[in-house]
Amino acid sequence: FVYAGFGSMAIGDPVKRCRAVVDGIRQQGLRTLLVTGLGGVELPPELAAADDVLAVVSVDHEAVLPRAHVAVHHGGIGTIHAATGAATVSVIVPFIADQPFWGARMYARGLSPAPIPHRRLSADRLSTAIANAPLSSEKVAAAAQTMAGENGTGAALDALESLR
Secondary structure, eight states, X not given: OEEEEOTTOOOSOHHXXXXXXXXXXXXXXXXXXXXXXXXXXXXXXXXXXXXXXXXXXXXXXXXXXXGOSEEEEOOOHHHXXXXXXXXXXXXXXXXXXXXXXXXXXXXXXXXXXXXXXXXXXXXXXXXXXXXHGGGGHHHHHHHHHHHHTOOHHHHHHHHHHTTO
């Protein structure tokens, strides 16, 4: 399955976005775990009874992302961290603020396919990105292993305490 969620990124038409996401995932023969969040995607009536789409408001990233084939999301640093830590390749669809930056950084480092700006999201573009996701799998797995061996919270605390 493919995890797909955009948090609170309700810019544009969330139903149209949902159709593009589900259709792009279907083109790859995969099922969709659609996380509607605070309006980033909205399930249209014709998809409500689909047997290859499960829509939920939220999920526990630690429980779900390690099992996902790919994580399609907005590219917020929290979701990037969760997906990368789970060794799951992200397909980033940035909307605002720092999301285009993180999408570009992930792509430049070989950790994800090229980001798809939300205004350019289509089923075909998403399908292509999902098809290319395995090219990043080894680098994402290595990043996950590095992350697992780090004490990021402790290092951040040490850095903050050194400023006193």
